[in-house]
Amino acid sequence: MSPRLNVLALALLLGACAATPPSFTYIPLPQQPELASGYQDKPGWATRHYAVAAANPLATDAGRQVLAAGGSALDAAIAVQMVLGLVEPQSSGIGGGAFLLYYDGKVVSAYDGRETAPAAADERLFLTAEGKPMEFDAAVVGGRSVGVPGAVAMLEMAHREQGKLPWAALFQPAIRLAEQGFAVSPRLFTLLQSERYLKQDPVAAAYFYQPDGQPWPVGHVLQNQPYAEVLRAIAAQGSKALLQGPVAEAIVAKVRGHAANPGRLTLADLAAYRPKKRTALCSDYRAREHDYRLCGFPPPSSGMLAIGQILGMLNATPAAGLPLQSGADGRPLPSPQWLHLYTEAARLAFADRAKYVGDPDFVAAPGGSWQSMLAPGYLAARAGLIGETSMKTAQPGQPGVLQTALGLAAPQPEYGTSHISIIDADGHALSMTTTVEAQFGARQMVNPSGRGAGGFLLNNQLTDFNFAPNDAAGLPTANRVQPGKRPRSSMSPTLVFDKASGQVLISAGSPGGALIIHYTAKTLYAMLNWGMDAQQAISLPNFGASGAPTQLEQRRFPADTVAWLQAHGHEVRETEMTSGLQAIGRRDGGFFGGADPRREGVVMGD
Incomplete structure (x- = not known):
């Protein structure tokens, strides 16, 4: 064969290889290494090139x-x-x-x-x-x-x-x-x-x-x-x-x-x-003198809106200056003062959620843009409503210039879900x-x-969907049932980027109904503000508030934390808060992933 034909044959061979996708043959695990229900400590998992976290x-x-x-x-x-x-x-x-x-x-x-x-x-x-x-x-x-x-x-x-x-x-x-x-x-x-x-x-x-x-x-x-x-x-x-x-x-x-x-x-x-296919909802966030870009899902999800509001309001309070405290077992815990600020910010965010958020094909964003609810000036003004004692029940704000003719939906149960976080060898990231x-x-x-x-x-x-289509005043609610409409969700798949370089740093999310918002916000705050790795952040006790009661994960907080909150007007309910968090964080040399000790998930990779 002539040199020219050799080159042509090689080119054809390479072209065929390039056009052929990689092959995949699945080999099942020899046994199912399930972890018991309840709470079981997990170590976190380090990988170099890619990572998968699932339930x-x-x-x-x-x-x-x-x-x-x-x-x-x-x-x-x-x-x-x-x-x-x-x-x-x-x-x-x-x-x-x-x-x-x-x-x-x-x-x-x-x-x-x-x-x-x-x-x-x-x-x-x-x-x-x-x-x-x-x-x-x-x-x-x-x-x-x-x-x-x-x-x-x-x-x-x-x-x-x-x-x-x-x-x-x-x-x-x-x-x-x-x-x-x-x-x-x-x-x-x-x-x-x-x-x-x-x-x-x-x-x-x-x-x-x-x-x-x-x-x-x-x-x-x-x-x-x-x-x-x-x-x-x-x-x-x-x-x-x-x-x-x-x-x-x-x-x-x-x-x-x-x-x-x-x-x-x-x-x-x-x-x-x-x-x-929608445009991701992204907002800037600053923690420990570093600038990040948080990206999440837009409506009909309320997740990123509520998380962005909570974190933004906390940045307009003394929260960043409140150190973690140690529990009886020596593990870090949020202080009662910090929990007060968090749950008050959460009440304000959930009040906005109840009034404004629904399927965007049926409900207009206040001020014509969902970013109005994340505007720093608006969040600072909302944070100014947080006092020394709990407001118990928050009222929605007015993020847009014009009043909206929407009613305030009554709270009702939300359940379910699973979460998947993945970062591949090309640096492409997924949160689902x-x-x-x-x-x-x-x-x-x-x-x-x-x-x-x-x-x-x-x-x-x-x-x-809201079971009652109208509020007590007769106004229609944003999340009422309508043909072809998507119901509002609390699902909060989130990706975090370094704002300066654009590099993806975190993929995170959780199941848990309306509490998804709190579970995910907790994990993000702990990783970005307290410097925790994904597993440490996930393993922190859960907490939250969507209305009057302040919820704390049962048997995870000391009595003096409960007493402090009660003394400051909080109606405290200690309950099982079974998150199913999955998160992957970037670190030098690769990634470090975490899975919730409250469920059966693990992280794997290479």
Whole structure:
């Protein structure tokens, strides 16, 4: 062969290599290294090139293997999500939605996979015949609360833009684990044992429970062939395999066929679903003489708005000068003086949230921009309302020039979710919070084929809307039910950047309903202001306030902290605050990740 032909052959070979995506073959972990439910200290994990933090070791490992095969952070997140839908079905899955924040090395994008209300939904969806809001559990269980699932369609959109490995390859781990089986974890067993409604659904009962009505024990190998079949269809056909055809028909039949609480979802609602790509909501933040850029999800999420408001208000108070104190075990704790400032700022932020935040396709931002709620002057003025004793109940401010004709929504429960944080070898970062809302969602399991035990659970996301469409004065609320609308969320996927260099420093987030905001804010504040690593920040006791009560994590604060707060007007409630934080922080030589000691998550990488 002539030298010229040799060069041509080499060029063709290199071109073929460049055009061929990296291959991926999944190898399951030999056993499931689950950690017990409750609280168990975790060391944190150091990695050099990339890291994955997720709520279950099997899911984390699936993401790690994708990154090791040359996949992107987005590729890894898809594999993680599909495994979580199998091994942590109580929190998220293909029957739910998600918010995904992605940094591609240049731009932060916000991919919205939030569920939507059916076209037949109206403001009276959660009102009784007498016009009163329904009891929460009565609204949740059944078909009424089910919104159009958006997570899969959103991940498909993001993969087209950010993926490196083939879409179908990313379903390998979940399909293999579903077919071969996975060991029931302590947390899944504990939740099944305490669950009141799930076994009322025959499909769910046949899968999660033994013939005597007891949940399958810890370590029992649970197989889910129906879930594997649905994943194979999605791998081959994309999201249309879920939102059209036999699977969509099974979803609609389940929702509309519920005997006691049918829903209004139709095949047309599913086929019409479209994920949205939004502009990330970013704001500047200064801590310890250093400038950062915090980026989170815009409405319909309230997470970044509330976190940005809380942190911004704290910077207009003496909070930065209040040192940590030591608990009885020698571990650091926020001081009662600092907790007072934090919870007062939180009350003010939640009051704004209740009045202004809703789906931006239906609700205009005050002053024409959500940044009006994060303006330094506005936050300084709000911080000026914080006094020496608790205000207990805060009133919303007026961030825009013009008054808005919106009512103040009454508080109501929020639950659920799981969180994934990933940074890949290219420095691309992902923060995704994913949910079916309440524990086990609407407690409705879909098995499209009707063969075998298993399937996937449907969300109850519509109960994130305000049940009462108007406030006491008759004004409409921003988050009332409307056809095609996305309900407001507290999910707070967050990325933090060094403002000067633009380098990504932190990926963080948590499950936990409305408390997500506090869990994530705590972690960010501890890392940026107190210099903690991700694990130290996550392991700090939890705290928060959305209304009058000040919430403290049970058995984590000394009596003198409680007494100080009570003496300063706080109604203190000590309660279980089961966050599920995942965070990855950059440090010299690589990354250091943390997972919540209150759940089963781990961090893996290389």
